[in-house]
Amino acid sequence: MRTRQATTTPSAVPEAFDRRTDERLEFWRQVAETFGISDAAVDEALVGLEPLTVFDLLLPGRSDEERSEVMWALGEFERRSQAADQNTAVDACAGVACAGVCQPAA
Numbered sequence: 001m002r003t004r005q006a007t008t009t010p011s012a013v014p015e016a017f018d019r020r021t022d023e024r025l026e027f028w029r030q031v032a033e034t035f036g037i038s039d040a041a042v043d044e045a046l047v048g049l050e051p052l053t054v055f056d057l058l059l060p061g062r063s064d065e066e067r068s069e070v071m072w073a074l075g076e077f078e079r080r081s082q083a084a085d086q087n088t089a090v091d092a093c094a095g096v097a098c099a100g101v102c103q104p105a106a
Contacts, residue, residue: 020081027077031070035059
């Protein structure tokens with residue numbers, strides 16, 4: 001598995017969103033690598049596109065079975081990312097004195 005260095009650019013976007021975006025980009029790069037597509041094609045196609053649009057742009061003419069497998073993998077990836085985000089938020093709250101800041105939603 002390849003590792004990529006995350007880009008650090010000033011942004012008003014929360015860090016968790018940036019991390020999830022970087023992870024999503026890495027996911028699609030790995031899918032593209034599996035099918036012999038260049039990283040440059042992934043970079044050009046990805047930003048702001050829906051998963052099926054990305055799939056159709058990067059992997060045109062693939063079978064329904066291949067599409068289904070990639071969409072399943074994306075769903076699993078999204079579930080793990082969301083769980084990691086939730087765990088990070090809970091850990092951050094537990095690591096702070098939580099002086100009225102970490103109150104459960106009413």
